[in-house]
Amino acid sequence: MLKKYFGDYGGMFVPETLVAPLKxxxxxxxxxxxxxxxxxxxxxxxxxxxxxxxxxxxxxNLSKIAGCNIxxxxxxxxxxxxxxxxxxxxxxxxxxxxxxTRIIAETGAGQHGVATAMAGALLGIPxxxxxxSIDVARQAMNVERxxxxxxTVHSVDSGSATLKDAINDALRDWVTNVENTYYCFGTAAGxxxxxxLVAYMQRVIGVExxxxxxxxxxxxxxAAFACVGGGSNAIGLFSGFLEDDTVQLFGAEAAGEGLxxxxxxxxxxxxxxxxxxxxxxxxxxxxxxxIAQTHSVSAGLDYPGIGPEHVLxxxxxxxxxLGVTDExxxxxxxxxxxQEGILxxxxxxxAVALAMREAKRFSKDANLLINVSGRGDKDLESYVRLRGAV
Amino acid sequence: xxxxQQLFSDVNKKAFVPFFMLGDPSVDESFxxxxxxxxxxxxxxxxxxxxxxxxxxxxxIQASAERAIKAGCDYxxxxxxxxxxxxxxxxxxxxxxxxxxxxxxxxAYQELARVGVDAVLVADMPKEESKEHEAMxxxxxxxxxxxxxxxxxxxxxxxxMSRATAFAYVIGRYGTTGVSDxxxxxxADRIQGLKALSDCPLVVGFGVSSSEDVQAIFDAxxxxxxxxxxxxxxIEKNCGNILEAKKSITTLVESCVKTGE
Numbered sequence: 001m002l003k004k005y006f007g008d009y010g011g012m013f014v015p016e017t018l019v020a021p022l023k024x025x026x027x028x029x030x031x032x033x034x035x036x037x038x039x040x041x042x043x044x045x046x047x048x049x050x051x052x053x054x055x056x057x058x059x060x061n062l063s064k065i066a067g068c069n070i071x072x073x074x075x076x077x078x079x080x081x082x083x084x085x086x087x088x089x090x091x092x093x094x095x096x097x098x099x100x101t102r103i104i105a106e107t108g109a110g111q112h113g114v115a116t117a118m119a120g121a122l123l124g125i126p127x128x129x130x131x132x133s134i135d136v137a138r139q140a141m142n143v144e145r146x147x148x149x150x151x152t153v154h155s156v157d158s159g160s161a162t163l164k165d166a167i168n169d170a171l172r173d174w175v176t177n178v179e180n181t182y183y184c185f186g187t188a189a190g191x192x193x194x195x196x197l198v199a200y201m202q203r204v205i206g207v208e209x210x211x212x213x214x215x216x217x218x219x220x221x222x223a224a225f226a227c228v229g230g231g232s233n234a235i236g237l238f239s240g241f242l243e244d245d246t247v248q249l250f251g252a253e254a255a256g257e258g259l260x261x262x263x264x265x266x267x268x269x270x271x272x273x274x275x276x277x278x279x280x281x282x283x284x285x286x287x288x289x290x291i292a293q294t295h296s297v298s299a300g301l302d303y304p305g306i307g308p309e310h311v312l313x314x315x316x317x318x319x320x321x322l323g324v325t326d327e328x329x330x331x332x333x334x335x336x337x338x339q340e341g342i343l344x345x346x347x348x349x350x351a352v353a354l355a356m357r358e359a360k361r362f363s364k365d366a367n368l369l370i371n372v373s374g375r376g377d378k379d380l381e382s383y384v385r386l387r388g389a390v
Numbered sequence: 391x392x393x394x395q396q397l398f399s400d401v402n403k404k405a406f407v408p409f410f411m412l413g414d415p416s417v418d419e420s421f422x423x424x425x426x427x428x429x430x431x432x433x434x435x436x437x438x439x440x441x442x443x444x445x446x447x448x449x450x451i452q453a454s455a456e457r458a459i460k461a462g463c464d465y466x467x468x469x470x471x472x473x474x475x476x477x478x479x480x481x482x483x484x485x486x487x488x489x490x491x492x493x494x495x496x497x498a499y500q501e502l503a504r505v506g507v508d509a510v511l512v513a514d515m516p517k518e519e520s521k522e523h524e525a526m527x528x529x530x531x532x533x534x535x536x537x538x539x540x541x542x543x544x545x546x547x548x549x550x551m552s553r554a555t556a557f558a559y560v561i562g563r564y565g566t567t568g569v570s571d572x573x574x575x576x577x578a579d580r581i582q583g584l585k586a587l588s589d590c591p592l593v594v595g596f597g598v599s600s601s602e603d604v605q606a607i608f609d610a611x612x613x614x615x616x617x618x619x620x621x622x623x624x625i626e627k628n629c630g631n632i633l634e635a636k637k638s639i640t641t642l643v644e645s646c647v648k649t650g651e
Binding site: 011012013014015016017019020021158159164165167168171172175176177178179272273274275276277278283285287288289290291 | 441442443444445446447448452456459464465488489490491493494495513514515516518519536537538539540541542543546550561564565566569
């Protein structure tokens with residue numbers, strides 16, 4: 001579970017000051033993989049605190065519309081409201097074991113910030129969260145939740161004032177407070193060992209979903225769908241099926257106002273290779289290599305980079321990545337609410353929209369699995385602003 | 391021998407190295423300011439290419455990069471500026487940039503060598519990732535500058551310094567550039583510790599803001615001292631008044647250069 005490179009991608013491109021702390025994380029990560037005490041403690045938290053396993057729901061009404069069977073992996077029901085909790089409980093335990101007395105995190109939609117703040121409150125470790133000021137405004141409810149859990153939220157005004165800038169400032173904090181601080185990275189991206197570490201914490205999604213659909217549908221899914229921002233919920237789901245050649249895998253990237261519009265966050269589809277945020281990966285950037293400002297209605301997907309493993313999976317054509325526009329995502333937000341009574345996050349609605357679009361290519365007894373990575377309460381205000389009162 | 395090796399070949403030479411972000415506050419004014427530093431006797435230059443996301447830099451250098459980009463200073467403008475600076479003076483020129491800019495540029499190393507750059511420091515490239523970069527530098531006769539951080543273990547520091555063909559850039563303290571305006575208390579001990587490991591010239595940056603700091607670094611055994619944010623603050627304060635900025639930079643550089651004589 002510890003890869004420095006995924007094909008040619010990944011690596012650890014950081015200033016010298018961050019090498020020592022990253023190596024410390026690497027060593028701790030290696031140690032916990034075979035540590036029964038750690039694993040038992042994490043398992044206990046995942047089950048008795050966070051509520052794992054999350055259900056698999058056969059979405060009968062969506063299935064009728066899709067013309068095949070739709071199954072929803074319900075990470076929206078995980079404590080905290082998104083898959084992020086899988087990662088933060090694991091990393092916060094790791095931080096505690098490493099003797100760190102302070103945790104920092106970046107957040108886009110606020111879900112990773114909330115999940116880190118929660119874990120910090122639970123384990124008694126102070127948390128500082130960096131969040132772009134645009135995201136602070138569009139995800140105000142999550143900011144209040146973080147504060148209630150005792151975290152300090154730093155609003156970041158530099159650059160595009162979104163997730164990329166929040167990561168910049170979290171890295172700046174880490175360079176300054178290396179000795180006592182643990183950086184709880186939110187997605188399967190960034191410098192080694194974070195892509196591996198976060199994927200390790202999120203693989204539970206795929207492991208559970210595989211067992212559940214085998215039991216419920218009596219077969220592996222024909223296809224599995226997840227949204228891709230940095231790529232953590234997707235890598236978590238996909239990891240359960242990478243060896244199953246019959247399972248087609250789809251990643252939904254944020255096409256914003258359209259892939260030809262320049263207002264999107266479709267890194268895999270429109271980005272180019274580069275080195276940024278500690279990794280060799282794909283980025284939305286200009287010809288000189290200046291990182292571009294992205295756009296998506298969903299703050300969690302509004303990021304110009306992507307985890308390196310996804311670049312390899314795209315190159316190997318193991319996963320098909322396609323764009324979903326803001327408009328399509330909002331339509332899916334309404335659809336899954338009206339048909340299934342589920343309020344899904346804007347991020348997750350990209351996966352829902354993609355599955356509903358691709359469904360016509362499958363026969364009527366096909367089984368499609370969608371990761372509902374988070375719940376949509378945080379997006380209700382934005383929805384009303386964009387589409388008017390419900 | 392490249393210009394940095396020449397500079398440090400005199401073991402008693404103490405070098406003051408001002409840092410400038412190319413293109414701040416505009417491409418033309420940037421040249422005027424750098425010229426002022428050269429005229430005031432700067433021993434070498436450390437020059438930055440503006441990058442959209444300078445994650446190792448504090449607010450002052452971030453704002454500087456932003457001004458330069460806004461003023462239209464792209465990679466081609468940086469190259470043009472470097473040519474102009476090289477035509478004006480023969481002092482050693484080191485670059486400090488983020489790797490993505492080099493990674494994206496076709497024939498980057500060849501081009502930098504051609505315009506008279508002497509050495510390159512990549513802010514976000516530790517030794518684990520730098521084999522190819524070092525090979526490209528060597529192939530084109532460019533010197534290599536590597537960072538040594540406060541938390542770099544001894545054995546690692548020794549290896550880094552053995553690979554730094556121009557000089558080792560000693561990060562004076564934890565943190566980003568320019569946030570604290572005082573030197574770390576243990577800096578002298580660190581310099582002594584590093585000197586015991588290698589003959590590689592040690593040039594200190596981060597947290598250096600005055601001629602007193604420069605003096606302290608030289609006294610502690612540093613071969614060079616870099617001031618970046620303090621100079622950039624002068625530019626920020628005098629954006630509308632380039633003559634005033636030139637005057638302040640001249641005064642600062644002169645006082646620092648005097649320290650080393």
